[in-house]
Amino acid sequence: MARAQRFEVAPNPCVAAALVRGGRVLANAVHSAWGGLHAEAALLRELADRRIAVEDGDELFVTLEPCSSHGKQPPCVDALVAARVRRVVVGATDPDSRHRGRGLEALAAHGIDVELMQGAAPLERVAPHFLSWTGAERVRRPRPWLIAKWAQTRTGQLQPPEDVGAGRWITSPPALEEVQILRARVDAILTGVGTVLADDPRLTVRRPVEAPCAPLRVVLDSELRTPPDARLFHPLADGESGGRVHVFCLAGAAPARHRALESAGAIVHGCFPDRNGRLSLREVLGQLWSLGVRRALLEAGPTLQTAFLExxxxxxxxxxxxxxxGGRGASLGHVLQSAAWRERLDRDVGTDSVLEAFRTLA
Ligand SMILES: NC(=O)c1ccc[n+]([C@@H]2O[C@H](COP(=O)([O-])OP(=O)(O)OC[C@H]3O[C@@H](n4cnc5c(N)ncnc54)[C@H](OP(=O)(O)O)[C@@H]3O)[C@@H](O)[C@H]2O)c1
Incomplete structure (x- = not known):
């Protein structure tokens, strides 16, 4: 149950919880969306909705040690204590050395009987992506979890023929709606100036989808070619949510255009070049982390997608x-094939097919 949600919750771990009475599962729940209710809280809500009170002999099973600190959600330990759960059986401890064992200690300190099952739900199997997210190297040099999303034609090109979809749209309405949901569940949406100049996108979340927190809109634009009258800077419509526009350029680029973009409402960040003289993607990601971005969505054209992938x-x-x-422009087939992907899932939405996968640990 937990693993079925892996692409929705990453970089969070996949977690499921169940309340067991006399060996029978009374109710279960999963963590189903990044930033959303944790499995334990979802289970307690399910129990409340069904008017099931936790009894003394009940056992609560959960994939991973309950959290004891505040993140996007309040600590699950507090919720379990308040719900008067008497016994908790845990499948694995938190791999993050800053949290490991804290949740179990906090439960025990409230008199809750805690059992850690050995080898029942190894994270290597349930949520390997969470091991890379909490690994020492990632913690030492943090950067947001980056989801690259693009739409391609049957030939793998990111632009349709000119006479199809107004020369721009490749996918069907159900796929476009899914992308709105994905946008609502990230802290930032990134694109390149090539896409801004070609498509003049808004990068917003639109009704009926609602974003708990409007994602920042980020443009990578070395020489500040983004037009100050781009639609990114137009006022938000009713039912549309979008965060501040952040433009990343090479430090010292085009002072007059810098001022014009700031007047239009952008926050402009200067970055060092990388060794090829391009905007340093590592620095952009580092600055986004400092702005509080933890999960980001890349919706760029083939140039920037290739740079981030490579x-x-x-x-x-x-x-x-x-x-x-058919289609126009470059295909990303070669990078998709050369990178190592795991836990691949192929599915259909509307008339389109969707591939989801995680990158294999280096
Ligand atoms: N099908 C889809 O999912 C999809 C999505 C988005 C766009 N598109 C299509 O893609 C086309 C635009 O493609 P594109 O490749 O020109 O746009 P892009 O990838 O969005 O933007 C490319 C630009 O990003 C800038 N950039 C900044 N830092 C970079 C770095 N480190 N490495 C590489 N580039 C960097 C470069 O301009 P500077 O050197 O000036 O900084 C580069 O020309 C449009 O036709 C659009 O419709 C399709």
Missing amino acids: QEFVDQVRVYTGAVN
Whole structure:
């Protein structure tokens, strides 16, 4: 149950919880969306909805040690204590050395009987992505979890033929709606100036989908070619949510255009070049981390997608292949094939097919 949600919750771990009475599962729940209710809280809500009170002999089973600190959600330990759960059986401890064992200690300190099952739900099997997210190297040099999403034609190209989808749209309405949901569950949406100049996108979340916190809109634009009258800077419509526009350029680039973009409402950040003289993607990601971005969505054209993929900054992909023959521009087929992907899932939405996967640990 937990693993079925892996692409929705990453970089969070996949977690499920169940209340067991006399050896029978009374109710169960999962952590189903990044930033959303944790499995334990979802289970307690399910019990409340069904008017099931926790009894003394009940056991609560959970994949991973309950959290004891505040993140996007309040600590599950507090919720379990308040619900008067008497016994908790845990499948694995938190691999993050800053939290490991704390949740179990906090439960025990409240008189809750805690059992850690050995080898019942190894994270290598249940949530290997969470091991890379909490690994020493990632913690030492933090950067947001990056989901690269693009739509391609049957030939793998990111632009349809000119006479299809107004020369821009490749996928069907159900896929476009899914992307709105994905946008609502990230802290930032990134694109390149090539896409801004070609498509003039808004990068917003639109009704009926609602974003708990409007994602920042981020443009990578070395020389500040983003037009100050781009639609990114137009006022938000009713039912539309979008965060501040952040433009990343090479430090010292085009002072007059810098001022014009700030007047339009952008926050402009200067970055060092990488060794090829391009905007350093590592620095952009580092600055986004400092702005509080933890999960980000890359919705760029082939140039920037290739740069992020080749430099191994992409953690997860979601690729929509539309029912469109032919196309224009570069294909990302070669990078998709050369990178190592795992836990691949292929599914259909509307008339499109979708590939989801995590990048294999280096
Ligand atoms: N099918 C889809 O999912 C999808 C999504 C988005 C766009 N598109 C299509 O893609 C086309 C635009 O493609 P594109 O490749 O020009 O756009 P892009 O990848 O969005 O933007 C490319 C630009 O990003 C800038 N950039 C900044 N830092 C970079 C770095 N470190 N490495 C590489 N580039 C960096 C470069 O301009 P500077 O050198 O000036 O900084 C580069 O030209 C449009 O036709 C659009 O419709 C399709």
